[in-house]
Amino acid sequence: MDIEIELLPESERKDLPSSSSLSFGKHLSDHMFLMDYKVDTGWHNARIVPYDNFSLDPASACLHYGQAIFEGLKAYSGKDDKIRLFRAGKNMDRLNHSAWRMCMPQVDKDDLLQAIKTLIQIEKRWVPEANGTSLYVRPFMIATEAFLGVRPAKEYLLSVILSPVGAYYAEGFSPVKIFVTDKYVRAVSGGVGEAKTAGNYAASLMVSEKAKELGFTQVLWLDAAERRYIEEVGTMNIFFLLEDALVTPELSGSILPGITRDSVLRLARGWGLRVEERPITINEVLEKVKNKALKECFGTGTAAVISPVGALYYKGENYPINSGKTGDLAQRLFDEIMGLQYGEREDAYGWMDII
Numbered sequence: 001m002d003i004e005i006e007l008l009p010e011s012e013r014k015d016l017p018s019s020s021s022l023s024f025g026k027h028l029s030d031h032m033f034l035m036d037y038k039v040d041t042g043w044h045n046a047r048i049v050p051y052d053n054f055s056l057d058p059a060s061a062c063l064h065y066g067q068a069i070f071e072g073l074k075a076y077s078g079k080d081d082k083i084r085l086f087r088a089g090k091n092m093d094r095l096n097h098s099a100w101r102m103c104m105p106q107v108d109k110d111d112l113l114q115a116i117k118t119l120i121q122i123e124k125r126w127v128p129e130a131n132g133t134s135l136y137v138r139p140f141m142i143a144t145e146a147f148l149g150v151r152p153a154k155e156y157l158l159s160v161i162l163s164p165v166g167a168y169y170a171e172g173f174s175p176v177k178i179f180v181t182d183k184y185v186r187a188v189s190g191g192v193g194e195a196k197t198a199g200n201y202a203a204s205l206m207v208s209e210k211a212k213e214l215g216f217t218q219v220l221w222l223d224a225a226e227r228r229y230i231e232e233v234g235t236m237n238i239f240f241l242l243e244d245a246l247v248t249p250e251l252s253g254s255i256l257p258g259i260t261r262d263s264v265l266r267l268a269r270g271w272g273l274r275v276e277e278r279p280i281t282i283n284e285v286l287e288k289v290k291n292k293a294l295k296e297c298f299g300t301g302t303a304a305v306i307s308p309v310g311a312l313y314y315k316g317e318n319y320p321i322n323s324g325k326t327g328d329l330a331q332r333l334f335d336e337i338m339g340l341q342y343g344e345r346e347d348a349y350g351w352m353d354i355i
Protein backbone atom coordinates (compact mmCIF):
# COMPACT_ATOMS: atom_id res chain seq x y z
CA MET A 1 0.00 0.00 0.00
CA ASP A 2 1.26 3.47 -0.87
CA ILE A 3 0.93 5.97 1.94
CA GLU A 4 1.16 9.63 1.10
CA ILE A 5 2.98 11.49 3.85
CA GLU A 6 2.55 15.15 4.75
CA LEU A 7 4.66 16.18 7.71
CA LEU A 8 4.03 19.03 10.09
CA PRO A 9 6.91 21.56 10.01
CA GLU A 10 9.25 20.91 12.97
CA SER A 11 8.50 24.36 14.38
CA GLU A 12 4.80 23.56 14.69
CA ARG A 13 5.21 20.26 16.51
CA LYS A 14 3.97 19.97 20.06
CA ASP A 15 6.17 19.89 23.15
CA LEU A 16 6.37 16.40 24.58
CA PRO A 17 4.53 15.97 27.88
CA SER A 18 6.79 15.08 30.81
CA SER A 19 6.61 11.42 31.73
CA SER A 20 5.17 12.30 35.15
CA SER A 21 2.25 14.18 33.57
CA LEU A 22 1.17 11.25 31.41
CA SER A 23 -2.15 9.69 32.25
CA PHE A 24 -4.40 7.86 29.81
CA GLY A 25 -5.44 9.41 26.51
CA LYS A 26 -4.86 13.05 27.39
CA HIS A 27 -2.02 13.88 24.99
CA LEU A 28 -2.14 13.18 21.26
CA SER A 29 0.79 13.08 18.87
CA ASP A 30 1.54 15.35 15.88
CA HIS A 31 0.30 13.14 13.05
CA MET A 32 -2.47 10.69 12.23
CA PHE A 33 -3.19 8.06 9.61
CA LEU A 34 -6.31 8.34 7.43
CA MET A 35 -7.79 6.22 4.68
CA ASP A 36 -11.13 6.48 2.86
CA TYR A 37 -13.55 3.83 1.69
CA LYS A 38 -16.29 3.91 -0.90
CA VAL A 39 -18.27 0.86 -1.90
CA ASP A 40 -17.35 1.37 -5.57
CA THR A 41 -13.62 2.00 -5.12
CA GLY A 42 -12.69 0.16 -1.90
CA TRP A 43 -10.04 1.60 0.42
CA HIS A 44 -8.07 4.48 -1.10
CA ASN A 45 -6.18 7.68 -0.33
CA ALA A 46 -4.03 6.24 2.49
CA ARG A 47 -2.21 9.15 4.07
CA ILE A 48 -0.34 10.35 7.14
CA VAL A 49 -1.11 13.98 7.83
CA PRO A 50 -0.78 16.51 10.68
CA TYR A 51 -3.21 15.75 13.52
CA ASP A 52 -6.30 17.87 12.97
CA ASN A 53 -10.09 18.01 13.25
CA PHE A 54 -12.21 16.00 10.85
CA SER A 55 -14.78 17.63 8.68
CA LEU A 56 -17.97 15.53 8.73
CA ASP A 57 -21.35 16.04 7.14
CA PRO A 58 -23.96 16.38 9.92
CA ALA A 59 -25.83 13.50 8.29
CA SER A 60 -22.82 11.16 8.56
CA ALA A 61 -24.13 7.75 9.52
CA CYS A 62 -21.75 7.28 12.47
CA LEU A 63 -23.31 10.26 14.24
CA HIS A 64 -26.78 8.72 14.13
CA TYR A 65 -26.72 4.95 14.03
CA GLY A 66 -23.47 4.01 15.70
CA GLN A 67 -21.43 2.40 12.94
CA ALA A 68 -18.19 3.06 14.81
CA ILE A 69 -15.56 0.55 15.89
CA PHE A 70 -12.10 0.79 17.41
CA GLU A 71 -9.04 -1.08 18.60
CA GLY A 72 -6.48 -0.44 21.31
CA LEU A 73 -2.88 -1.60 21.41
CA LYS A 74 0.42 -0.22 22.60
CA ALA A 75 3.96 0.38 21.35
CA TYR A 76 6.65 -0.20 23.97
CA SER A 77 10.14 1.28 24.09
CA GLY A 78 12.67 -1.27 25.37
CA LYS A 79 15.95 -0.66 27.18
CA ASP A 80 17.59 -1.79 23.91
CA ASP A 81 15.94 1.27 22.27
CA LYS A 82 13.78 -0.92 20.09
CA ILE A 83 10.07 -0.23 19.76
CA ARG A 84 7.81 -3.27 19.98
CA LEU A 85 4.18 -4.12 19.34
CA PHE A 86 2.47 -6.97 21.24
CA ARG A 87 0.40 -9.42 19.12
CA ALA A 88 -0.72 -6.55 16.87
CA GLY A 89 -2.00 -8.95 14.20
CA LYS A 90 -4.67 -10.08 16.66
CA ASN A 91 -5.90 -6.51 16.97
CA MET A 92 -6.23 -6.28 13.18
CA ASP A 93 -8.20 -9.54 13.11
CA ARG A 94 -10.47 -8.30 15.87
CA LEU A 95 -11.03 -4.98 14.07
CA ASN A 96 -12.17 -6.97 11.06
CA HIS A 97 -14.44 -9.09 13.23
CA SER A 98 -15.99 -5.95 14.73
CA ALA A 99 -16.34 -4.53 11.19
CA TRP A 100 -18.10 -7.69 10.03
CA ARG A 101 -20.57 -7.49 12.94
CA MET A 102 -21.34 -3.83 12.28
CA CYS A 103 -21.66 -4.22 8.47
CA MET A 104 -18.50 -2.21 7.89
CA PRO A 105 -15.80 -2.99 5.31
CA GLN A 106 -12.86 -5.32 5.94
CA VAL A 107 -9.37 -3.86 6.01
CA ASP A 108 -6.26 -5.60 4.72
CA LYS A 109 -4.48 -6.67 7.89
CA ASP A 110 -0.96 -6.20 6.51
CA ASP A 111 -1.78 -2.79 5.05
CA LEU A 112 -3.10 -1.53 8.35
CA LEU A 113 -0.14 -2.94 10.27
CA GLN A 114 2.19 -1.26 7.80
CA ALA A 115 0.30 2.03 8.28
CA ILE A 116 0.56 1.74 12.08
CA LYS A 117 4.28 0.98 11.95
CA THR A 118 4.96 3.83 9.54
CA LEU A 119 3.02 6.25 11.73
CA ILE A 120 4.87 5.12 14.87
CA GLN A 121 8.20 5.48 13.09
CA ILE A 122 7.34 9.07 12.18
CA GLU A 123 6.19 9.68 15.76
CA LYS A 124 9.11 7.86 17.41
CA ARG A 125 9.80 10.69 19.82
CA TRP A 126 6.26 10.19 21.21
CA VAL A 127 7.03 6.69 22.50
CA PRO A 128 7.83 7.43 26.15
CA GLU A 129 10.78 5.67 27.74
CA ALA A 130 10.12 5.74 31.47
CA ASN A 131 9.36 2.43 33.16
CA GLY A 132 5.88 1.13 32.39
CA THR A 133 4.98 3.92 29.96
CA SER A 134 3.97 3.28 26.36
CA LEU A 135 2.43 4.78 23.25
CA TYR A 136 -1.24 3.86 22.98
CA VAL A 137 -2.34 3.18 19.41
CA ARG A 138 -6.00 3.77 18.62
CA PRO A 139 -7.16 2.57 15.19
CA PHE A 140 -10.84 3.29 14.53
CA MET A 141 -13.38 3.27 11.72
CA ILE A 142 -16.52 5.39 11.30
CA ALA A 143 -19.32 5.53 8.73
CA THR A 144 -19.12 8.86 6.91
CA GLU A 145 -21.78 8.60 4.25
CA ALA A 146 -24.31 11.46 4.49
CA PHE A 147 -27.59 9.57 4.43
CA LEU A 148 -30.33 9.43 7.03
CA GLY A 149 -31.86 6.09 6.16
CA VAL A 150 -31.12 3.09 8.35
CA ARG A 151 -28.87 0.77 6.35
CA PRO A 152 -25.12 0.13 6.25
CA ALA A 153 -23.29 3.22 5.00
CA LYS A 154 -21.45 3.16 1.69
CA GLU A 155 -18.56 5.40 2.79
CA TYR A 156 -16.14 5.05 5.72
CA LEU A 157 -13.08 6.64 7.24
CA LEU A 158 -10.34 4.65 8.92
CA SER A 159 -7.94 6.49 11.18
CA VAL A 160 -5.11 5.77 13.60
CA ILE A 161 -4.18 8.21 16.34
CA LEU A 162 -1.45 7.91 18.99
CA SER A 163 -1.36 8.89 22.64
CA PRO A 164 1.54 8.51 25.08
CA VAL A 165 0.30 6.91 28.30
CA GLY A 166 1.73 6.67 31.79
CA ALA A 167 2.54 3.58 33.80
CA TYR A 168 -0.73 2.04 35.00
CA TYR A 169 0.83 1.15 38.33
CA ALA A 170 3.14 4.08 38.98
CA GLU A 171 2.92 3.31 42.69
CA GLY A 172 2.88 -0.46 42.48
CA PHE A 173 -0.02 -2.89 42.18
CA SER A 174 -3.13 -1.89 44.05
CA PRO A 175 -6.03 -4.36 44.00
CA VAL A 176 -9.31 -2.78 42.99
CA LYS A 177 -12.77 -2.98 44.52
CA ILE A 178 -15.42 -4.16 42.09
CA PHE A 179 -19.14 -3.45 42.06
CA VAL A 180 -21.23 -6.37 40.78
CA THR A 181 -24.42 -5.12 39.13
CA ASP A 182 -27.43 -7.39 38.80
CA LYS A 183 -29.66 -4.56 37.63
CA TYR A 184 -28.01 -3.42 34.40
CA VAL A 185 -26.24 -5.38 31.67
CA ARG A 186 -23.50 -4.54 29.18
CA ALA A 187 -24.36 -6.90 26.36
CA VAL A 188 -26.82 -9.62 25.47
CA SER A 189 -26.37 -13.01 23.91
CA GLY A 190 -26.73 -12.55 20.15
CA GLY A 191 -25.99 -8.83 20.45
CA VAL A 192 -22.80 -6.90 19.77
CA GLY A 193 -20.88 -7.48 23.00
CA GLU A 194 -18.04 -9.26 21.22
CA ALA A 195 -17.45 -6.26 18.93
CA LYS A 196 -15.33 -3.29 20.02
CA THR A 197 -18.07 -0.93 18.92
CA ALA A 198 -18.78 2.53 20.32
CA GLY A 199 -22.30 1.88 21.63
CA ASN A 200 -21.13 -0.82 24.05
CA TYR A 201 -19.12 1.76 25.94
CA ALA A 202 -21.91 4.34 25.98
CA ALA A 203 -24.14 1.62 27.43
CA SER A 204 -21.71 0.99 30.27
CA LEU A 205 -21.15 4.57 31.43
CA MET A 206 -24.12 5.05 33.73
CA VAL A 207 -23.38 2.07 35.95
CA SER A 208 -19.64 2.83 35.96
CA GLU A 209 -20.36 6.32 37.21
CA LYS A 210 -22.68 4.96 39.88
CA ALA A 211 -20.06 2.46 41.00
CA LYS A 212 -17.41 5.21 41.20
CA GLU A 213 -19.70 7.36 43.32
CA LEU A 214 -19.97 4.44 45.73
CA GLY A 215 -16.18 4.10 45.87
CA PHE A 216 -15.67 1.22 43.44
CA THR A 217 -13.22 1.21 40.56
CA GLN A 218 -15.07 -0.97 38.06
CA VAL A 219 -18.28 -2.81 37.37
CA LEU A 220 -18.56 -6.56 37.02
CA TRP A 221 -21.18 -7.51 34.45
CA LEU A 222 -23.42 -10.55 34.63
CA ASP A 223 -25.23 -12.21 31.74
CA ALA A 224 -28.36 -10.44 30.54
CA ALA A 225 -30.78 -13.37 30.59
CA GLU A 226 -30.28 -14.77 34.09
CA ARG A 227 -28.00 -12.24 35.82
CA ARG A 228 -26.02 -15.16 37.18
CA TYR A 229 -23.14 -15.89 34.85
CA ILE A 230 -20.07 -13.70 35.07
CA GLU A 231 -19.13 -11.91 31.86
CA GLU A 232 -16.36 -9.34 32.32
CA VAL A 233 -15.29 -6.36 34.37
CA GLY A 234 -15.28 -2.82 32.98
CA THR A 235 -13.16 -3.04 29.85
CA MET A 236 -11.30 -6.11 31.05
CA ASN A 237 -11.82 -9.84 30.96
CA ILE A 238 -11.86 -11.60 34.31
CA PHE A 239 -10.06 -14.59 35.81
CA PHE A 240 -10.47 -16.58 39.03
CA LEU A 241 -7.95 -18.89 40.63
CA LEU A 242 -10.20 -21.51 42.23
CA GLU A 243 -8.12 -23.97 44.25
CA ASP A 244 -5.53 -24.83 41.59
CA ALA A 245 -7.61 -24.11 38.47
CA LEU A 246 -7.50 -20.84 36.57
CA VAL A 247 -11.08 -20.19 35.45
CA THR A 248 -12.44 -17.57 33.05
CA PRO A 249 -15.86 -17.26 31.39
CA GLU A 250 -15.91 -18.86 27.96
CA LEU A 251 -16.36 -16.57 24.96
CA SER A 252 -20.11 -16.65 24.60
CA GLY A 253 -20.62 -13.87 22.03
CA SER A 254 -21.46 -11.20 24.58
CA ILE A 255 -17.90 -11.02 25.96
CA LEU A 256 -15.11 -9.08 24.26
CA PRO A 257 -12.40 -11.54 23.23
CA GLY A 258 -9.41 -9.88 24.88
CA ILE A 259 -5.93 -10.41 23.53
CA THR A 260 -4.53 -10.18 27.05
CA ARG A 261 -7.09 -12.85 28.02
CA ASP A 262 -5.82 -15.13 25.29
CA SER A 263 -2.21 -14.45 26.28
CA VAL A 264 -2.92 -15.29 29.93
CA LEU A 265 -4.61 -18.54 28.91
CA ARG A 266 -1.68 -19.54 26.73
CA LEU A 267 0.96 -18.64 29.29
CA ALA A 268 -0.87 -20.42 32.11
CA ARG A 269 -1.33 -23.57 30.00
CA GLY A 270 2.35 -23.39 29.07
CA TRP A 271 3.24 -23.26 32.77
CA GLY A 272 1.23 -26.43 33.34
CA LEU A 273 -1.65 -24.80 35.23
CA ARG A 274 -5.12 -26.26 34.98
CA VAL A 275 -7.10 -23.81 32.87
CA GLU A 276 -10.88 -23.79 32.39
CA GLU A 277 -12.92 -21.65 30.02
CA ARG A 278 -16.44 -22.28 31.21
CA PRO A 279 -19.62 -20.63 32.46
CA ILE A 280 -19.13 -19.48 36.05
CA THR A 281 -21.84 -17.98 38.23
CA ILE A 282 -21.50 -15.16 40.72
CA ASN A 283 -22.87 -17.54 43.36
CA GLU A 284 -20.11 -20.07 42.73
CA VAL A 285 -17.50 -17.33 43.06
CA LEU A 286 -18.95 -15.89 46.28
CA GLU A 287 -19.40 -19.36 47.74
CA LYS A 288 -15.73 -20.00 47.08
CA VAL A 289 -14.72 -16.67 48.56
CA LYS A 290 -16.54 -17.73 51.74
CA ASN A 291 -14.85 -21.11 52.06
CA LYS A 292 -11.46 -19.76 51.02
CA ALA A 293 -11.28 -21.77 47.79
CA LEU A 294 -10.98 -18.57 45.73
CA LYS A 295 -7.28 -17.75 45.86
CA GLU A 296 -7.09 -14.88 43.37
CA CYS A 297 -9.18 -12.77 41.06
CA PHE A 298 -7.86 -10.38 38.40
CA GLY A 299 -8.90 -8.51 35.29
CA THR A 300 -6.92 -8.54 32.04
CA GLY A 301 -6.66 -5.88 29.33
CA THR A 302 -4.19 -3.87 27.28
CA ALA A 303 -4.33 -0.82 29.55
CA ALA A 304 -3.42 -2.47 32.87
CA VAL A 305 -2.24 -5.89 31.62
CA ILE A 306 -3.29 -7.49 34.93
CA SER A 307 -5.51 -5.77 37.46
CA PRO A 308 -5.80 -7.65 40.77
CA VAL A 309 -9.26 -7.57 42.34
CA GLY A 310 -9.19 -7.09 46.11
CA ALA A 311 -12.92 -7.28 46.80
CA LEU A 312 -16.30 -7.89 45.19
CA TYR A 313 -19.42 -6.07 46.31
CA TYR A 314 -22.70 -7.84 45.58
CA LYS A 315 -26.22 -7.21 46.90
CA GLY A 316 -24.99 -5.00 49.72
CA GLU A 317 -22.27 -7.33 50.91
CA ASN A 318 -18.51 -7.01 50.60
CA TYR A 319 -16.41 -10.07 49.76
CA PRO A 320 -12.66 -9.53 50.27
CA ILE A 321 -10.39 -11.65 48.08
CA ASN A 322 -6.91 -12.79 49.10
CA SER A 323 -7.09 -10.28 52.01
CA GLY A 324 -7.15 -7.47 49.42
CA LYS A 325 -3.62 -8.30 48.31
CA THR A 326 -2.08 -9.08 44.92
CA GLY A 327 -1.76 -12.81 44.34
CA ASP A 328 1.36 -14.64 43.18
CA LEU A 329 -0.18 -15.73 39.89
CA ALA A 330 -1.34 -12.19 39.05
CA GLN A 331 2.16 -10.95 39.78
CA ARG A 332 3.82 -13.69 37.74
CA LEU A 333 1.58 -13.06 34.72
CA PHE A 334 2.11 -9.32 34.98
CA ASP A 335 5.90 -9.69 35.15
CA GLU A 336 5.96 -12.13 32.24
CA ILE A 337 3.77 -10.08 29.89
CA MET A 338 5.46 -6.77 30.76
CA GLY A 339 8.83 -8.50 30.33
CA LEU A 340 7.85 -9.60 26.83
CA GLN A 341 6.44 -6.20 25.89
CA TYR A 342 9.62 -4.38 26.88
CA GLY A 343 11.87 -6.96 25.24
CA GLU A 344 13.31 -8.24 28.51
CA ARG A 345 12.06 -11.83 28.29
CA GLU A 346 12.47 -14.45 25.63
CA ASP A 347 9.64 -14.23 23.10
CA ALA A 348 8.94 -17.96 22.94
CA TYR A 349 5.52 -17.54 21.30
CA GLY A 350 6.65 -15.07 18.64
CA TRP A 351 4.25 -12.43 19.95
CA MET A 352 6.48 -9.40 19.57
CA ASP A 353 6.94 -7.29 16.49
CA ILE A 354 9.93 -4.94 16.37
CA ILE A 355 9.23 -1.75 14.46
Ligand SMILES: *Cc1c(COP(=O)(O)O)cnc(C)c1O
Binding pocket: 072, 196, 232, 234, 235, 236, 237, 256, 257, 258, 259, 260, 261, 300, 301, 302, 303
Ligand atom coordinates in the same frame (compact mmCIF):
# COMPACT_ATOMS: atom_id res chain seq x y z
C1 LIG B 1 -10.71 -4.05 24.84
C2 LIG B 1 -11.56 -4.76 25.84
C3 LIG B 1 -11.09 -5.83 26.63
C4 LIG B 1 -9.64 -6.25 26.69
O1 LIG B 1 -9.10 -6.61 25.46
P1 LIG B 1 -7.50 -6.61 25.28
O2 LIG B 1 -7.34 -7.05 23.88
O3 LIG B 1 -6.96 -7.57 26.26
O4 LIG B 1 -7.05 -5.22 25.53
C5 LIG B 1 -11.99 -6.49 27.44
N1 LIG B 1 -13.29 -6.11 27.53
C6 LIG B 1 -13.77 -5.06 26.82
C7 LIG B 1 -15.19 -4.70 26.95
C8 LIG B 1 -12.91 -4.36 25.97
O5 LIG B 1 -13.38 -3.31 25.29
